[in-house]
Amino acid sequence: MINRRQFILSSSGLLVTSKLGTSWGQDVVRDPFTLGVASGVPRPNSVLLWTRLAPEPFAGGGMPQSDVPVRVRLARDEELRDTMIDRIITAPADDGHSIHFRADGLEPGREYWYQFEVGEFASTVGRTKTAATGGLDDFRLAFASCQSLETGYYAAYRDMAEARPDLIIHLGDYIYEGGPRDESRGPVRRHMGAEIKTLWDYRNRHAQYRSDPNLQAAHATAPWMVAPDDHEIDNNWAGYTPEDPEEQTELEFRVRRWAALKAYYEHMPIENRPQLAELDSSLQIYTSLEFGDIAKVILLDTRQYRADQPCGQEFPAADDCNERYSNDISFTGREQEQWLFGELRDSEKHWNFMAQQTWFSQFRYTGNRYNMDQWDGYPAQRQQVIQRLADPELSNPIVLSGDWHCGCAMNVMEDFNSTVAPSVAAELAGTSISSICPWAAAVEESIPENPHVQYFSGDRRGYVLVDMNQERLLAQYRLVEDARDANSGVAVDAEMIVESGQRGFTA
Numbered sequence: 001m002i003n004r005r006q007f008i009l010s011s012s013g014l015l016v017t018s019k020l021g022t023s024w025g026q027d028v029v030r031d032p033f034t035l036g037v038a039s040g041v042p043r044p045n046s047v048l049l050w051t052r053l054a055p056e057p058f059a060g061g062g063m064p065q066s067d068v069p070v071r072v073r074l075a076r077d078e079e080l081r082d083t084m085i086d087r088i089i090t091a092p093a094d095d096g097h098s099i100h101f102r103a104d105g106l107e108p109g110r111e112y113w114y115q116f117e118v119g120e121f122a123s124t125v126g127r128t129k130t131a132a133t134g135g136l137d138d139f140r141l142a143f144a145s146c147q148s149l150e151t152g153y154y155a156a157y158r159d160m161a162e163a164r165p166d167l168i169i170h171l172g173d174y175i176y177e178g179g180p181r182d183e184s185r186g187p188v189r190r191h192m193g194a195e196i197k198t199l200w201d202y203r204n205r206h207a208q209y210r211s212d213p214n215l216q217a218a219h220a221t222a223p224w225m226v227a228p229d230d231h232e233i234d235n236n237w238a239g240y241t242p243e244d245p246e247e248q249t250e251l252e253f254r255v256r257r258w259a260a261l262k263a264y265y266e267h268m269p270i271e272n273r274p275q276l277a278e279l280d281s282s283l284q285i286y287t288s289l290e291f292g293d294i295a296k297v298i299l300l301d302t303r304q305y306r307a308d309q310p311c312g313q314e315f316p317a318a319d320d321c322n323e324r325y326s327n328d329i330s331f332t333g334r335e336q337e338q339w340l341f342g343e344l345r346d347s348e349k350h351w352n353f354m355a356q357q358t359w360f361s362q363f364r365y366t367g368n369r370y371n372m373d374q375w376d377g378y379p380a381q382r383q384q385v386i387q388r389l390a391d392p393e394l395s396n397p398i399v400l401s402g403d404w405h406c407g408c409a410m411n412v413m414e415d416f417n418s419t420v421a422p423s424v425a426a427e428l429a430g431t432s433i434s435s436i437c438p439w440a441a442a443v444e445e446s447i448p449e450n451p452h453v454q455y456f457s458g459d460r461r462g463y464v465l466v467d468m469n470q471e472r473l474l475a476q477y478r479l480v481e482d483a484r485d486a487n488s489g490v491a492v493d494a495e496m497i498v499e500s501g502q503r504g505f506t507a
């Protein structure tokens with residue numbers, strides 16, 4: 001075992017001798033593990049371990065300006081006796097003292113437990129699991145999105161943690177950027193501070209969300225795969241265009257986007273750092289993971305590279321602008337699109353999930369109106385993707401989506417405007433962990449015009465738990481009884497089934 005009084009890894013990665021007695025580690029008097037632990041990027045031989053040191057989580061973190069040594073341990077058992085990794089690593093000040101440590105040399109398809117220590121303090125013990133290889137009989141994933149802490153507690157995450165999935169996918173709106181909600185609108189908790197714009201603000205907001213014990217429990221239970229949507233930065237942003245260009249200049253928004261992407265990285269178990277080149281910022285989010293022969297998850301990023309929403313921001317917008325049919329506007333950017341097509345073409349897995357932020361299927365609102373912030377704003381590119389999903393060589397494509405705060409299961413039709421075209425895939429649109437759905441009635445009244453809808457749950461909170469084996473996929477819409485109660489029960493509202501080879505839901 002390494003004696004942590006003797007060694008500190010410097011930020012350059014050089015091993016230097018030091019005495020922790022003279023460093024911050026010994027001086028710490030408050031628990032820095034206020035934000036819990038997390039893991040992500042599960043591969044057959046590695047997993048990424050995360051924490052962030054923040055003794056004052058809502059005031060920038062409360063850490064010194066210097067890098068800080070942290071002990072990390074990973075073991076084959078929950079008591080951390082059968083230890084595989086015991087190392088001193090560095091929490092860099094430049095990363096807000098977050099840690100993104102890739103634990104290598106692991107065995108496929110196995111559970112591991114891990115813990116961090118600084119000075120006298122130890123984090124909670126997290127559980128994680130590497131990706132399996134070879135034949136796999138079953139696989140369980142959970143996916144979630146949209147967790148405004150003002151409009152609900154996280155009972156859904158308590159239930160998710162108890163389900164112990166092999167993978168948890170978050171499809172965005174992990175935080176919301178707005179200021180505190182008016183008391184008259186009945187918040188159960190309130191955002192600290194006004195609308196967030198600076199790195200300081202984004203860090204504090206992430207910390208406020210991450211201080212929730214049920215959210216921490218879900219992170220400490222399984223590896224996560226995450227992508228931001230709009231509210232991690234600014235409502236309905238696209239590329240370098242903010243929600244309200246009349247209120248923030250492009251330069252202001254570029255600075256803001258960088259701050260938001262950096263804070264997102266600092267709080268998530270993801271491996272790629274955000275990049276800044278001149279005034280262009282980027283965070284590599286889109287990626288894929290594979291689990292034995294049974295599942296592949298392709299995660300898209302439909303915000304950073306998209307063209308601005310066509311036909312204005314009205315919702316739902318009339319179908320009276322030709323721009324949305326243009327081949328020149330892209331939801332993913334061309335580079336990501338080509339990558340996606342390759343991932344779909346080359347997959348040999350049994351279930352192929354295309355996980356992404358917003359509703360993929362067409363949804364026509366009464367009066368031939370559409371939500372231009374979703375794929376409906378970009379139907380030309382969607383049709384290209386549908387053709388790839390329809391490829392008979394591709395086994396069991398399933399679309400996962402978030403964003404819209406209401407549960408909906410839809411058959412993805414080869415041609416949404418034809419009554420005879422076949423379904424090519426099943427789409428599971430999750431509801432929200434806690435964000436409310438004021439437009440639920442508008443969706444519900446439009447369902448008769450959308451015969452591909454197989455299930456709709458309206459203004460209810462929850463998440464979707466997906467179990468699969470080689471024969472079938474079972475998706476449970478697990479809905480919270482009372483989102484205003486952190487201890488609320490969670491019940492199954494619907495069980496949606498896709499039989500292998502069926503390309504749509506079993507009626």
Ligand code: FE
Pocket residue numbers: 145146147172173231403404405435
């Ligand atoms: Fe949302």
Ligand code: CA
Pocket residue numbers: 172173229230231403
């Ligand atoms: Ca959203």
